[in-house]
Amino acid sequence: MPIQNRFADLHPEITEWRRHLHTIPELQFDLPKTAADVEARLREIGVDTLETGVAQTGMVAVIKGKIDTSGRVIGLRADMDALPIAEIADVDYPSTHEGNMHACGHDGHTAMLLGAAKYLAETRNFDGTAVLFFQPAEEGGGGGRVMVEEGVMDRYGVQEVYGMHNMPGMETGHFAIRPGALMAAADEVWITITGQGGHAAAPHEAIDPNVAAAHVILALQSIVSRNVDPLKDAVVSICQMSNDSGAINIIPQEVKLGGTVRTLASDVRDLVEARITLLATRTAEAYGCTAEVNYMRGYPVTENSSDETEHAAKVARDVAGDALVDGNTAPIMAGEDFSYMLEARPGAYIFLGNGEVGATVHHPAYVFNDDIIPSGCAWFAGMIETRMPAA
Numbered sequence: 001m002p003i004q005n006r007f008a009d010l011h012p013e014i015t016e017w018r019r020h021l022h023t024i025p026e027l028q029f030d031l032p033k034t035a036a037d038v039e040a041r042l043r044e045i046g047v048d049t050l051e052t053g054v055a056q057t058g059m060v061a062v063i064k065g066k067i068d069t070s071g072r073v074i075g076l077r078a079d080m081d082a083l084p085i086a087e088i089a090d091v092d093y094p095s096t097h098e099g100n101m102h103a104c105g106h107d108g109h110t111a112m113l114l115g116a117a118k119y120l121a122e123t124r125n126f127d128g129t130a131v132l133f134f135q136p137a138e139e140g141g142g143g144g145r146v147m148v149e150e151g152v153m154d155r156y157g158v159q160e161v162y163g164m165h166n167m168p169g170m171e172t173g174h175f176a177i178r179p180g181a182l183m184a185a186a187d188e189v190w191i192t193i194t195g196q197g198g199h200a201a202a203p204h205e206a207i208d209p210n211v212a213a214a215h216v217i218l219a220l221q222s223i224v225s226r227n228v229d230p231l232k233d234a235v236v237s238i239c240q241m242s243n244d245s246g247a248i249n250i251i252p253q254e255v256k257l258g259g260t261v262r263t264l265a266s267d268v269r270d271l272v273e274a275r276i277t278l279l280a281t282r283t284a285e286a287y288g289c290t291a292e293v294n295y296m297r298g299y300p301v302t303e304n305s306s307d308e309t310e311h312a313a314k315v316a317r318d319v320a321g322d323a324l325v326d327g328n329t330a331p332i333m334a335g336e337d338f339s340y341m342l343e344a345r346p347g348a349y350i351f352l353g354n355g356e357v358g359a360t361v362h363h364p365a366y367v368f369n370d371d372i373i374p375s376g377c378a379w380f381a382g383m384i385e386t387r388m389p390a391a
């Protein structure tokens with residue numbers, strides 16, 4: 001039976017799996033109910049081996065093809081964690097964990113990879129080995145990095161790795177991918193500016209760190225506009241500002257700024273880090289203050305390797321038809337910790353259109369579109385069948 005027909009049959013069942021996961025959203029590495037649910041499904045599906053407790057609550061499942069003359073091993077990855085967002089979406093399977101919500105659709109990613117697992121374990125129509133990664137802590141915890149550090153790529157002999165994310169606002173069932181940088185490096189920056197507190201009515205006797213902080217924020221705007229090559233991409237957003245003033249008539253001692261930096265190339269990343277440090281310290285100094293900059297590198301660039309991307313796009317065209325696949329989509333400046341798996345092995349990350357559902361990911365009204373399940377499952381399974389053909 002062709003892949004698409006089989007997933008049309010499995011669609012109601014996989015939708016039920018997805019909706020159940022949606023009711024039990026858990027955060028970061030702490031996914032006891034989610035992991036137990038995924039483990040039970042994988043055991044029922046009948047994968048060949050299952051390793052649990054990877055990166056605390058992650059799992060690695062292995063499905064062998066009907067033959068293994070190729071010696072090929074391909075990894076597929078889904079993320080399982082949710083977000084600390086109180087759901088307002090109008091669904092009849094709401095979150096039962098107050099304050100938590102599957103607002104990024106990782107319930108959908110997990111269910112689609114489980115669906116592919118069910119099909120692959122049933123059919124085994126490939127020559128080689130499929131390795132399925134179910135990872136915790138994509139939303140800031142670096143669960144993908146921890147899995148790589150715990151040695152999953154070497155332990156299972158994975159040669160290539162593939163992942164997928166749903167994309168609200170992109171038409172239902174469309175695919176988008178590009179070779180090279182698809183998503184940004186996401187770094188965190190904290191700047192502490194210290195002056196000398198005092199009475200607001202006697203500013204000349206104090207050193208006001210608020211004024212210095214205001215100038216630092218403005219100075220940082222010059223990095224993207226004046227230092228970064230106009231044909232390259234960067235974002236510097238200072239989003240948090242706090243101080244230790246308890247009242248409107250107290251000049252504080254200290255101001256803390258927090259923000260994020262997004263880049264698509266390592267030379268730009270280095271440049272932005274260096275400019276932030278210099279501009280913050282020297283600007284603060286000019287106003288009689290000191291600045292301490294703590295620049296923390298987060299997720300690296302999600303970099304698709306070219307051969308694997310071409311193949312991923314071909315499988316997407318098999319699933320959706322030529323017209324619905326954009327093989328050279330624009331990159332986005334969000335970060336993604338599948339980047340660590342792509343640093344460890346060649347592979348590709350692809351977007352699957354979630355349709356016009358009214359809210360983007362990370363919004364309390366976001367809804368994963370269950371209509372895309374067969375496409376996502378067929379792409380995952382198709383990567384295995386066509387990258388390691390049995391015939």
Ligand SMILES: [Zn+2]
Binds near residue numbers: 104139361362
């Ligand atoms: Zn997210």
Ligand SMILES: [Zn+2]
Binds near residue numbers: 104105138165
């Ligand atoms: Zn996500």
